[in-house]
Amino acid sequence: MYIHKTYHLVEPDLPITTYKKMLSSLCKINLRRANKFNILSVYGALSCIENTPISNNIGIYLATEYGPVESLKNVVEQVNNPQGIVMPFDFLGINTSASFYIAQALNASGKHMVLTSHNLSFEKALQLAYFDLMHHEVEDVLIGRVDASLAFIENHQNYITPQSAESFDQSYWFYANRNSQNALAKIEKIEEFSSLETMREIYGTQMPTSFYALLTQDTNTKDRLLHIAKDDNGKCIVIEMEKL
């Protein structure tokens, strides 16, 4: 699996209008009533593959931990309001529209899905994308990790691990296929461990690292890089890659 393109956006809690404006410069898709999560998803995905030829059979794997929180809050508040009405776009907003909008914007009829695995959502999504690509279920893959800031939720730290962590608007995306030519990096292996101890028996003492930072850091030689992510209970995933 060869990574060819990357894109990342990390911002504080910016208004949705800002992102809609940014998106309108990229495509004409009508997302007037979409929530921030969906806009962040589509904007990040399209930015990642801007000017890149992709196949019609592309797999789109969107990892998230909180999903479309804004629509969730709207809908839940409406149902607890005697005069409340659940609006169709809010309801659809909490029902996995994001990866569909990306597929529609790309006119791609391969597979698309939204995935969650707590602190390992991105790594598990990458694992499925790797599997599909290596087994020729898809021709290329677009893997993203998207979450909108929770800052608008009262006491939002209570829903974040660790509670001290700041909540940002974030949209990270990677485009990969089986072609090594002009690739940025090659994913060699993805391994899952039930505990940090078992992982350390193989990889030694390693600290969790950002996948994006590893991929984009400046190195002079072909490096073997390890991305390690763990959950609260020590379950972890190691992604071994080579910078090209």
Place this chain on the structure above:
Amino acid sequence: MQKCYITAHALVCSLGENEVAIVDTIRTLNQDNYEAYIAKILHQYPYYHLNKTFTSQREKFYAVIETVVYNCIEQAQLSLEEQKDLAIFIGSTSMGISMNEEVNALYKNEQTPLEFNHLEYGVLGTYIETLTHSNHKALLFSTACTSSANALCYASKLIINQHIKRALVLGIELFNQSTFDGFSSLMLLSKNKIYRPFDQNSDGLILGEACSALILESEPKTEHDFYYKGSKNICDIYSETTSNPSGEPIFKTMDEALQNAEVTLSDIDVIKAHATGSENNNTSEANAIALLFKKYHCTTPITALKPLLGHTLGASGTNEIALSLSCIKQGFIPQTLGFQNAADGVVFTPLTKPMECKGRRVSILFNFVAFGGNTTSIVLSNK
């Protein structure tokens, strides 16, 4: 190549909490008494509710999960060590939104300091990891009505390719006002309150709640265990809420699932249609089935299970598979209750009586179609 068998299945739904109760209820139903039955169960609310009452949404959520998970582990006779090998795959549309509605109501009445029960989706997976002692990190699929079907496909393929030893696939959809009101706002719910997929009097869908689990392993536990033969998942980009009415994308999905399973339509004993009863689904899926019949120059029986369970959305994959396996174990495939006369463009008559299959091995093509164009077909067989 290694196979992937379904060695245990469990379902909790409006029909009952265990296989015996569920199958016994289905056996009593026929086209003549269906309307009286559905009038009775939808009497208070147009929804297929679980029969059991719970003190809170939280209790209900975790209790139904425990019931199906423990039931499956017991059926498959998994040791503690084997449970640790269970990779966990979950499919749901609404996840735990019912708990958020409950907590939010308390918050509005100043009875709790927090606005929501949880915001992170991962809590459900972490709970099942603890319940099963699994060494794996649970993965939740959110692809609307194909969620648990897609979870099953990946779990099966990962076992076949020896990436994992065994898996627990869970589908859950419990009543929540958000989903009910959401479907109502889209004007997709039946007004007549009689579920009639593919029928000329079909006027929409009726939602239901249910939770199911399947254990997947590389070796069968009994000689009749079903195994995964192949599947296909594609995206129909026609519209966010409706399938392409031509039926082409659904046809393509079914056709490629057959090819991946290395079978033809004549090898399939029955197609379990998605059959939501919505006007669009009645048309698009019926057209897709007509295209399939045309391509393979043959027909095969069709059935729909939502008149029994209600539409259980993201959980409908594992729910309808678990229900089918329970009925087949007792020697029959359920008929499409509520069907009387074919709607325009429906070129087939779904099963109007149970299809007896006692002592026979069968292959089934399962169809699932979701909002967001997510379309999945799966071939399971015990032949």
